[in-house]
Amino acid sequence: MAIPNYYVPLLRWRAGEYRALKRLSDACRQRTVPLIEVLPPDYDFALRQPKKHIDEQLKPFAKQIEDHWPGRPALVDGVQIDPPTRMGDGRHPLAFIFDEARAKGLNLVPVTALDRDASYQQSVQGIIAADGRGVGLRCGLEEALDPDFEANVRGLLAQLGCPADAVDILLDLGNPKFDPQDPLIAIITSVLASGGIFASAKSVTMLATSFPDSLTTLQYGLDFLPRREWLLYKALMAALPDPVRRPGFGDYAVAAVEFPKGDMRFMRGSPNVRYAVDDAWLVAKAKRQKSNNHHAYPGLCGALVASGRFAGSAFSEGSKYIDGCRLGTEKMGNPTTWKWVATNHHITKVVADLARLSGT
Known part of the structure; x- marks a missing residue:
């Protein structure tokens, strides 16, 4: 059974992430379907209140999608927004987002x-x-192992008025x-082999991360x-028996x-550049200074380029910026800059990895 050749990066839709999407090549766009978690307003710890009203927070969202991801599909999850939150006119935040998106x-x-x-x-x-585009169903591994999972999902789909073949399952580990690793593969295999909704869904995607909470x-x-x-x-793709659906x-x-959800006035990290390579991230990190932390970036970029693992400036827009920063032809940037650089290169790298793995 063929390995699906598409990639679902989970993004929190900060400026660095949507700028990363806009800078992707057309080939990468065609094989990327972002899962976007809509964030609530940041909290102002000095004033002890949200920095924005939910209306102000969500008003730019549809325009940002239109500007940075035009014409391409995306999955949108409102899980991060507190359930009682409502827009000024009483609408649910998710309903507001999709009303705005529909108009565009x-x-x-x-x-x-x-x-x-x-x-x-x-x-x-x-x-x-x-909209008639179906629904994404996000579930954890333990949840999917529940003997009642199939019945619960079928019940929810009936409530939503959505057929099983219009569901995009996101198995989020x-x-x-x-x-x-082998026992984990066995558990995932048992879920995928259970048939039912996993066999009939429009798509199934396995989602996971090993990136640490802190680089300290x-x-x-x-x-x-x-x-x-x-x-x-x-390893999972190599281990799955042929009849089992490959995610x-x-x-x-x-x-x-x-x-990070704490007071950002006291949570400034060390300058770092994150760069995806074969099977790993290469992280270049400098000691934090009391001032002028951005001055560390040309040296960090130089270390990455000299590492022997640099993919070349033509590989991605992120790689191009890293090489330019090293040479002084690009600005030293700020945390938002280095977020888009890392994310853009990462997406490009994963799409290339998947193409190689699937033979397409």
Whole structure:
């Protein structure tokens, strides 16, 4: 059975991430379907209140999609927004997002899960009825192993008015215990081999990450982090028996499952550049200074280029920027710059990896 050749990066839709998408090549765009988690407003710790009203937070979303991901499909998940939150006019935030997207002719699919509250599910039901693009169903591994999983999913789909062949299943492992790998592969195989909704769904994607919550344990200079989710996926594809449906691949790009939620005035990290290579990330990191931290970036980029693992400036827009920063032809940038650089290169690398693995 053929290996699916598409990639689902989970993105939180910060500026660095949507700028990364806009800079992808057309070939990468064709094989990338982002899973976007819509974020609530940042919290102002000084004033002890959100920095924005939810209306102000979500108003630019559809325009950002239109500007940075035009004409391409994306999955949109409102899991990060507090369930009681409503827009100023009383609409559910997810309903608002899709009303705005519909007016612009965007190709978005709502994502839900079995544990979402009734208002969320009602919003998804209305979106499915209006757009006819089906639904994304996000589930964890333990959830999928539940003997009642199939019945629960069928019940939800009936409630949503969505046929089973219009469901995109996102089997989200989060950051699992990757060692030992063989038992984990056996568990995933048992889920995929269970038939039912996994056999009839429009698509099935395995999503995971091994990127750490913090880079504090990494040495200064260059360090390697294995892309454990990619190694797991390759091993799973080799181990699955032929009749079993092969899932597509997804990860959290260059981010961890949990992202910093504390007072950012006191959470400034060390300058670093994250760069996907074969089966790993190469991370260049410098010691944080009290000022002028951006001055570290040309040296970090120089170390990456000289590492012997640099893919070349023509490989991705992210690689091009790294080489330009090293040479002084690009600005030293800021954290948003280095987010788009890392994310753009990572997506390009994973798409190339998948093409090689699937032989297409």
